[in-house]
Amino acid sequence: MHELGIVFHIIRSVEEVAAQNNLRRVSSVTLELGEVSGIIPRYLTDCWNWACAKHDLMRGAELVIEEVPAVTFCEACEKTYGTVEHGRMCPYCGSERTYLVQGDESVIKEIATPDEEGSAVSAADGCAHESLH
Template sequence: MHELGIVFHIIRSVEEVGRANQVRHIRAVALELGEVSGVVEEYLQDCWKWAAARSAMLDGAQLKVRTIPARTVCEACGEVYPTVQYGRQCPACKSEQTHLVQGNEMMIQEIEVDPESEAIPAADE
């Protein structure tokens, strides 16, 4: 299960941004996840709950996942089609000269800060 490693990476990244912006608590993290990224959202959510509970900044934070649909383009005819439905073969011309153009990405889209969270005092205060 590589989802736990992915969650640890997301948490490290979010904590780094939080510290840089003097944030005490994050309410939610929005993640865009490609339909064919190889990440199982159910496992990702389970790992998130476990790992976020161990972070003072992310304890109780929600992971909001938005799925990016997989799209493939055919180099032979230019057709762009849904990858999961048709696979590598173009439904328009039956060519296999295709490549994925969207749907394997994973990006942190938004970090929602708890509005009641006080800023971390600067070291010189």
């Protein structure tokens, strides 16, 4: 189960962002998790609850997972399609000249804090927008 290692990486990243932004508590962390990332959300959540209980900054923080659908692009016909439903072969033209354009990511999108109502640090603000693998 590599999810525990991923959770520890997330917590370290959140602690760095918290230190840079003078955050005392974190109420939630939102992840963008690709449909074919290889990370099992249920395992991630179980590990999250256990690990957060051991860190004052993170105690009680919620993990919000936003699933990013896997999408593949076909270079032959220039169409996109659902990767999970159709695999590598393009359902429109049958070509295998395809590549994944989204759906394998695992990214911290937002870190919310209860210190101020509605306060959050997001990836757009330059926080921990990084791959978690």
